[in-house]
Amino acid sequence: MAAKNPIPSVWARPQRAPEQPALSRDAIVREAIAVLDADGVEALSMRKLGARLNAGATSLYRHVATKDELIELALDEVFGEIPVPDPGAADWRADVTATCQAFRTTTLRHRWLGSVIGQAGLVYLGPNLVAVSERMAALFSAVGFPEPSRAIETVLSYVLGMSTTEAAFLTTVMRSGRTEAEFIAGLMPAAQEAVAGHEFLAEAFADAAADAVAATDPATLRNAKFDYGLNVILDGLALRLPGRQPNS
Amino acid sequence: MAAKNPIPSVWARPQRAPEQPALSRDAIVREAIAVLDADGVEALSMRKLGARLNAGATSLYRHVATKDELIELALDEVFGEIPVPDPGAADWRADVTATCQAFRTTTLRHRWLGSVIGQAGLVYLGPNLVAVSERMAALFSAVGFPEPSRAIETVLSYVLGMSTTEAAFLTTVMRSGRTEAEFIAGLMPAAQEAVAGHEFLAEAFADAAADAVAATDPATLRNAKFDYGLNVILDGLALRLPGRQPNS
């Protein structure tokens, strides 16, 4: 307001205002993550982001080349939240499991991650992603795993696919304004109908529905599903560890 | 007014043109898929799509409620390309492998699939997706798998994560205008630098680089990586088959 009018009167001189925290790349990225977390990737616009920082939209371009670049920065920033344990006394399965769960947690906290990765891929080599990869490589190398990079790729692909789907689902739930349980209940009739006439799918669906009823909480059920698949993969990888293998 | 005049001369009468194929939901979806395949999801605009069909942009809205709905239709249409074998004499591993490879092939043919799924999730229950799911459920049920829906979820998550990453990578390659081999070669220096100082990652990276040199073709190397992870998962699942101890 007053800021728009440079000098209304010579007597009301600048006095520099309470010195805004200024505009910096870090501040922009941080605020962008806040917007993305709150309203998703399609709600992030340079104008709105600028407004939230008490700045014009185009000012952001002094610190960030392009919106896509900003998103890449946000992506890598968020990878920094993933802790990977040192390969230590604990067995490798526990370590890898913890890492994968951390990855999933981060993906669910920032539910835009999936769509961004789907568009940009993981080719961009940000420092935090590199750091996470390094820690994971350490985990597999420590137990003498024959092809660590393939093992990592396998595990991460699973985690990514699972978490992305989960995140998209949770976004849909949240947009509906209902709780997860309510949403699932409301979806049941449509699902029943879609499944009718499909013998095996109906059976699998019935099992899943029974699961849902038995579970105390949709979230814990999702945790269990995630852990199931992860254990399947770790079992498969364990067979490839040297020295403990019937045949090949 | 005169400029707007729809009929400059009576003789230039409409005569209905050579009867365009008209505008139908199917035709729109088909053309949308063509655009998506050619130029990706961010290049699909209602105006351009309309133009390609010799129609105005807003005409499309008579057949499709919204752009998002159109994309959902395209998504399900594309799922129709995935064949799933009947559970037959062949062993289940071969059947599941074939299905997963078909899924991957489709994802790589329509490289926008990943980003769309990341945004929309798989909650929408289109008929073709339901059909694919049914066939997969049949595959697992036929061998008496204890929790078919969890097995399916595990396998599909892996396939989705892997294919999405692959598709994003291929898109980047294609946009660069270089061949895949050239692109990888050009990326090497940056990757080397990013990996420097990361002990285990450097090691894994060296292995991967050796792989790349040994492979005759980047595409066959990608195939091998995909099959590796898939086999890991199938091994893990095999352990859960009833009445059977691990066997290769």
Next chain:
DNA sequence: GCTTCCTGCGAACGGTGTACGCGTTGATTT
């Protein structure tokens, strides 16, 4: 004949990303 529907479309609204050039400012050099 008249009426009622269905289809396509032009115009318009409120948004988007970002290129460009301007005024200001704080530090650095003279």
Next chain:
DNA sequence: AAATCAACGCGTACACCGTTCGCAGGAAGC
């Protein structure tokens, strides 16, 4: 102390976007 300069914030503008609305014209039913 004066002059220079690079960095910064921003207003404007452009080309495009998805979508709404009301209208034109033909087809179909009566």
